[in-house]
Amino acid sequence: MTGKTTPTQRTILALVAVAMGLFLMFVAPFKTLDTLNPCLKALREVWQVAEPDGVWDTPVPILTVTFHVWMALFVFAGAALVVIAKDIYAGKPWARPLALALLALPAIGGLSFVIPWMVLVVRQPGGGKNAAAGMAPAMTIMLLGLIAYFVMLLLEQGDVKTKIAQVVVFGWLGITAGMVYMNAQHGVRYFMHNPSAPYFDPRYSHPELFLGGYVLYASTALFIVAIGLLAARHPAGWYAGVTAALMTAVVMFLVFIDRQQAGASGASEWLRGALLSLVLLALLLIPWFKARVLGPVEA
Numbered sequence: 291m292t293g294k295t296t297p298t299q300r301t302i303l304a305l306v307a308v309a310m311g312l313f314l315m316f317v318a319p320f321k322t323l324d325t326l327n328p329c330l331k332a333l334r335e336v337w338q339v340a341e342p343d344g345v346w347d348t349p350v351p352i353l354t355v356t357f358h359v360w361m362a363l364f365v366f367a368g369a370a371l372v373v374i375a376k377d378i379y380a381g382k383p384w385a386r387p388l389a390l391a392l393l394a395l396p397a398i399g400g401l402s403f404v405i406p407w408m409v410l411v412v413r414q415p416g417g418g419k420n421a422a423a424g425m426a427p428a429m430t431i432m433l434l435g436l437i438a439y440f441v442m443l444l445l446e447q448g449d450v451k452t453k454i455a456q457v458v459v460f461g462w463l464g465i466t467a468g469m470v471y472m473n474a475q476h477g478v479r480y481f482m483h484n485p486s487a488p489y490f491d492p493r494y495s496h497p498e499l500f501l502g503g504y505v506l507y508a509s510t511a512l513f514i515v516a517i518g519l520l521a522a523r524h525p526a527g528w529y530a531g532v533t534a535a536l537m538t539a540v541v542m543f544l545v546f547i548d549r550q551q552a553g554a555s556g557a558s559e560w561l562r563g564a565l566l567s568l569v570l571l572a573l574l575l576i577p578w579f580k581a582r583v584l585g586p587v588e589a
Contacts (some may be wrong), residue, residue, distance in 0.1 A: 291390075291521045293383050294447040304379035307371040307389050310438045311462055314368030314396060317430075319361050325403045326357040326429035332410040337341060340415035348482040352475060360399040364431070367392040370422040384522065386442060391518030392412075394464055400432025401468040402475070439464070442519070455582035459573055460517060463531065466570045467513035469563045470506050470538050477503030477545060478557065493552070502545035502560065509538050520583060529585050532574050535560070539567035 295303070330350060338346040371392055377385035407426035414420055443460055444453055481499040484490065512534040519527025546560035573579050 291386055291443065291567075292446050292448045292452065293381075293386075294385075295381060295445070295446065299445050300379050300381055303386065303442060304375040306438050306441050307375040307378055307572060310393065310396070310434065311368040311371030311375070314364040314371070316368075317420065318368070318396065321427045321431055322357055322361045322364070322403065325407055328352055328423075329406045329410045336569075337410065337415065345479055345483045348479045349406075349410075349475075352478055352482070356475065357403065360395075360402065363395050363399065367395045376464060386446075387518050387521035390439065390442050390460075390521045391514055393435055393442055394467070394514050395432050396435030396518050397439050398435075398453055398468045398471060398514070400428050400430075400435050402471050403428030404432055405472050406475075423577040436464075450519045452582045452585075455579050459579055459583045460520070460569050462566075462573055463513055463517050463520075466535070466538070466563075466566045467510050469566050470513070470542075473542060473560055473563045474503055474506035474510065474547070476559070477501075477506060479503075480554070496548050498541070498544045498548040501541045502548075506538060506541060509534050509541075523583075524586055525584065528574060528580065533572060535567045535571035535574060539564045539571060542567065 302452070330353065333346055333350055333353075337344065353387060374385050374388060378389060404426045407423070411426075412420055412423040440457070440461075443456055448456075477499050481495055481503045484495040486494055512530055516527050516531035516534060519530060521527070542560045542564035546557055546564060549557035549560060
């Protein structure tokens with residue numbers, strides 16, 4: 291972010307922060323549950339029945355816990371957005387970068403809700419589709435989060451090249467974080483499905499699955515930190531982004547090899563995730579993007 295905004299732009303940005311904050315506090319929690327319940331119902335009544343030997347028991351607690359964690363994060367982010375709206379209006383240099391990091395939460399969290407809906411509710415065993423499923427209620431969270439995210443990022447005075455670099459880098463950061471998180475869900479799913487428990491038989495629970503599960507969960511937070519710091523043009527944001535991109539690329543490639551050897555379905559998702567992280571790493575290392583996104587910090 292250049293930090294250069296007009297009074298009109300700051301007014302719009304502050305209003306966006308307040309509106310999105312109220313939505314996250316008062317609407318998003320109900321959209322979250324409206325998306326979770328059909329996913330759990332599909333797991334119990336459709337997938338476990340159709341494929342009793344599949345790994346369909348572990349997703350129930352995973353989705354239950356993670357949906358509620360995101361719900362709590364939405365409410366915290368919403369409250370924070372309302373509180374800092376006056377600082378955004380005042381043009382304080384730290385306020386917009388913080389708001390951008392907060393707005394990454396509904397964008398990424400909303401995506402993490404929509405994908406299970408598509409996989410569990412819309413898709414049916416045997417490859418069919420549930421025509422009555424409709425759109426995931428959480429789609430509203432994701433779309434409004436994305437709109438507010440890019441408004442907060444781009445509504446400022448700046449040249450076209452800088453804005454193109456911002457769209458590419460900050461957009462790719464969000465996409466990669468979402469993919470990393472979704473692969474983490476699958477990693478935890480397989481890690482928890484360990485018939486050899488309390489021991490770890492390599493056939494069921496490899497070290498790669500721990501890395502590709504809980505460690506990828508943690509790395510999602512690093513992406514969000516990188517978004518906020520890069521928006522503030524702080525060098526630490528570049529280091530956080532490069533570290534997260536490199537680590538997740540390596541982890542997801544290791545899990546891809548692991549899942550290929552195990553003959554598991556969906557192994558290609560790990561390869562796609564690794565490639566997304568590698569592209570992000572390249573973007574952050576290319577001087578043209580780095581100079582326009584990082585640049586000198588301006589008061």
